Amino acid sequence: MEGHPLALHDVMFIPALVAQASDEQNKKWLRRAQRREIVGCYAQTELGHGSNLRKLETTATYDVSTQEFVLHTPQITSLKWWPGGLGKSSNYAVVVANMIVKEKHLGPHSFLVQLRDEITHQSLKGITVGDIGPKLSFNAIDNGFLGFDNYRIPRTNLLMRHSRVEPDGTYVKPPHAKINYSAMVRVRSHMATGQGNFLAQALTIAVRYSTVRRQGFIESGEQEVKVLDYQTQQHRLFPSIAKAYAFTFAGYETIRLYEQLLKEVDTGNVSLMADLHALTSGLKSVVTHQTAQGIEQARMACGGHGYSQASYISEIFGVAVGGCTYEGENMVMLLQLARYLVKSVEQIKAGESGKLGPLVAYLAVKVDGVDLEKGVEEYMKAFQHVSRLQTWKASEKFLKLLKSGEKREVAWNKSSVELTRASRLHTRLYIAETFKRSVQEVADPRLKEVLTDLLHLHVNYELLDMATYALEDGFLSSSQLDYVRDQLYFYLAKIRPNAVSLVDSWEFSDMQLRSVLGRRDGNVYENLVAWAKASPLNKTDVLPSVEKYLKPMMNSKL
Ligand SMILES: CCCCC/C=C\C/C=C\C/C=C\C/C=C\C/C=C/C(=O)SCCNC(=O)CCNC(=O)[C@H](O)C(C)(C)COP(=O)(O)OP(=O)(O)OC[C@H]1O[C@@H](n2cnc3c(N)ncnc32)[C@H](O)[C@@H]1OP(=O)(O)O
Numbered sequence: 001m002e003g004h005p006l007a008l009h010d011v012m013f014i015p016a017l018v019a020q021a022s023d024e025q026n027k028k029w030l031r032r033a034q035r036r037e038i039v040g041c042y043a044q045t046e047l048g049h050g051s052n053l054r055k056l057e058t059t060a061t062y063d064v065s066t067q068e069f070v071l072h073t074p075q076i077t078s079l080k081w082w083p084g085g086l087g088k089s090s091n092y093a094v095v096v097a098n099m100i101v102k103e104k105h106l107g108p109h110s111f112l113v114q115l116r117d118e119i120t121h122q123s124l125k126g127i128t129v130g131d132i133g134p135k136l137s138f139n140a141i142d143n144g145f146l147g148f149d150n151y152r153i154p155r156t157n158l159l160m161r162h163s164r165v166e167p168d169g170t171y172v173k174p175p176h177a178k179i180n181y182s183a184m185v186r187v188r189s190h191m192a193t194g195q196g197n198f199l200a201q202a203l204t205i206a207v208r209y210s211t212v213r214r215q216g217f218i219e220s221g222e223q224e225v226k227v228l229d230y231q232t233q234q235h236r237l238f239p240s241i242a243k244a245y246a247f248t249f250a251g252y253e254t255i256r257l258y259e260q261l262l263k264e265v266d267t268g269n270v271s272l273m274a275d276l277h278a279l280t281s282g283l284k285s286v287v288t289h290q291t292a293q294g295i296e297q298a299r300m301a302c303g304g305h306g307y308s309q310a311s312y313i314s315e316i317f318g319v320a321v322g323g324c325t326y327e328g329e330n331m332v333m334l335l336q337l338a339r340y341l342v343k344s345v346e347q348i349k350a351g352e353s354g355k356l357g358p359l360v361a362y363l364a365v366k367v368d369g370v371d372l373e374k375g376v377e378e379y380m381k382a383f384q385h386v387s388r389l390q391t392w393k394a395s396e397k398f399l400k401l402l403k404s405g406e407k408r409e410v411a412w413n414k415s416s417v418e419l420t421r422a423s424r425l426h427t428r429l430y431i432a433e434t435f436k437r438s439v440q441e442v443a444d445p446r447l448k449e450v451l452t453d454l455l456h457l458h459v460n461y462e463l464l465d466m467a468t469y470a471l472e473d474g475f476l477s478s479s480q481l482d483y484v485r486d487q488l489y490f491y492l493a494k495i496r497p498n499a500v501s502l503v504d505s506w507e508f509s510d511m512q513l514r515s516v517l518g519r520r521d522g523n524v525y526e527n528l529v530a531w532a533k534a535s536p537l538n539k540t541d542v543l544p545s546v547e548k549y550l551k552p553m554m555n556s557k558l
């Protein structure tokens with residue numbers, strides 16, 4: 001859970017080679033990387049810039065006389081900073097640097113760069129590399145820094161699947177300006193399943209523990225109740241169980257889309273790139289945020305013992321919450337999706353609704369009202385309505401500011417909170433729709449029934465959470481919201497008997513969970529005592545600090 005120093009080798013280094021190196025280059029590098037003869041990382045972020053890639057400062061200047069690129073770190077802010085596995089483990093890196101050929105700045109490009117000797121593992125001359133120090137979590141990964149002092153690499157180390165520099169310095173452009181960002185899009189496509197998995201781990205711990213923990217009464221005179229029987233506890237945990245399933249289903253879809261994109265790009269078709277970028281930007285942001293919230297609620301749902309490291313939930317939280325920042329800070333990525341939504345609104349206004357992609361076609365179709373009692377399809381229409389309403393409002397705000405003479409960037413900034421709200425609602429609609437589609441496809445009727453309960457819980461919880469938007473223009477009445485509330489409580493109670501099976505079905509082993517509270521056998525109390533006794537502070541009865549500090553204090557006459 002604390003991460004693995006080679007994680008980025010598999011998660012980004014190899015995928016970057018697969019997607020960006022030419023077949024010829026990969027004959028040399030890929031097999032070696034796959035066999036782990038070389039260990040790599042993905043070095044893009046710098047001390048001064050992570051979000052705004054156009055301002056990366058590391059330069060790769062082409063020297064036509066030697067047919068080499070000269071990598072250089074011009075100032076302190078240009079040091080690579082954060083890449084996982086860079087500090088101590090990797091001897092190679094895919095380095096993203098601003099490419100300069102014949103004095104022309106051609107923007108961020110990826111290069112394969114050797115950092116350390118393959119035999120001694122010592123850093124090479126011209127390279128400064130090290131670890132950035134302890135972090136909130138992920139401390140088994142050596143996130144690192146890296147500087148170049150006019151460090152030379154062959155021309156052929158530019159990853160040349162999509163763009164090239166010929167020996168004479170002629171630049172061949174890629175078919176899409178952002179094709180070099182593919183390693184990030186890949187990880188973003190995988191993040192919904194990855195984060196769903198983190199959330200699932202925390203929930204497994206909290207739900208199991210909530211059936212062991214007995215405290216208080218619902219009806220007097222009986223045995224104290226399992227805390228999972230409290231409606232508040234169910235409300236804290238069950239909607240997150242639904243989300244963990246929903247994120248996993250949505251993630252399967254984005255992974256499929258990414259694989260399709262890779263194939264299409266190889267045939268020169270880059271049309272899916274904008275759609276997938278927008279989709280994964282929003283999904284990564286919403287999923288990481290809601291996962292962090294869900295894990296934190298799971299921790300609190302375990303009361304005092306949730307705060308102990310014996311719960312292991314704090315470590316899961318630390319790792320998962322990193323996802324709000326890495327692969328694109330969430331606000332920045334929500335604003336990327338917002339660009340796509342605003343463009344879609346502009347298309348509709350220009351009478352070009354027919355050109356809209358399937359995920360945004362609903363923005364052009366108005367619905368007057370819904371009858372929620374008819375079922376999930378009506379909820380989808382309600383989600384579409386709130387997302388459409390907010391997307392139009394935010395877009396109109398931006399477009400009005402533009403029309404009033406504001407500069408584009410200023411108008412954008414003044415509309416940005418509203419735009420991020422639109423992006424979230426659009427993404428939550430997507431999650432609900434993929435959840436619905438996935439449940440409809442389940443063949444086993446008993447499984448389908450339980451998952452359908454979860455889906456109902458999800459749509460009622462989500463709609464209630466978006467109620468402000470739905471009430472704003474009178475789309476939903478307060479009596480409809482009362483119906484949603486009743487449905488929510490109905491499904492909390494209905495799911496209760498299946499709650500343990502729903503988390504057990506994720507099949508985490510005790511070794512994976514590393515949680516005293518979440519043990520499969522439920523022997524929490526005995527093992528908490530054993531865990532506490534094993535604490536380093538309990539190795540001796542009297543600590544050296546007693547002689548050194550406590551006694552002088554206690555014996556002092558002052
Ligand atoms: C595979 C398994 C993964 C499992 C993961 C799951 C769980 C984790 C478990 C364990 C993981 C272990 C380790 C992983 C941990 C950490 C790894 C972390 C790695 C990193 O963080 S790597 C660094 C990531 N950095 C970023 O994400 C930077 C964010 N910034 C950007 O991406 C860009 O700067 C920007 C914000 C997109 C803007 O780019 P810019 O070039 O300035 O473009 P704009 O002018 O804003 O836009 C122009 C235009 O281009 C479109 N665009 C931008 N990007 C793309 C893209 N990628 N594809 C397609 N189109 C793109 C943009 O939309 C604009 O289009 P317009 O039509 O609107 O003009």
Ligand SMILES: Cc1cc2nc3c(=O)[nH]c(=O)nc-3n(C[C@H](O)[C@H](O)[C@H](O)COP(=O)(O)OP(=O)(O)OC[C@H]3O[C@@H](n4cnc5c(N)ncnc54)[C@H](O)[C@@H]3O)c2cc1C
Binds near residue numbers: 008043322
């Ligand atoms: C655990 C972890 C692992 C990482 N692994 C890697 C790795 O392997 N390789 C790698 O290259 N990098 C890695 N990173 C770096 C990571 O990708 C960046 O930190 C991330 O992209 C955010 O960039 P930043 O740090 O520049 O944030 P900043 O952009 O400085 O963000 C600071 C604040 O400014 C806001 N902001 C910035 N720009 C805008 C804007 N245009 N509009 C509105 N608000 C804005 C943000 O929303 C945020 O609130 C890792 C980071 C972490 C935490």
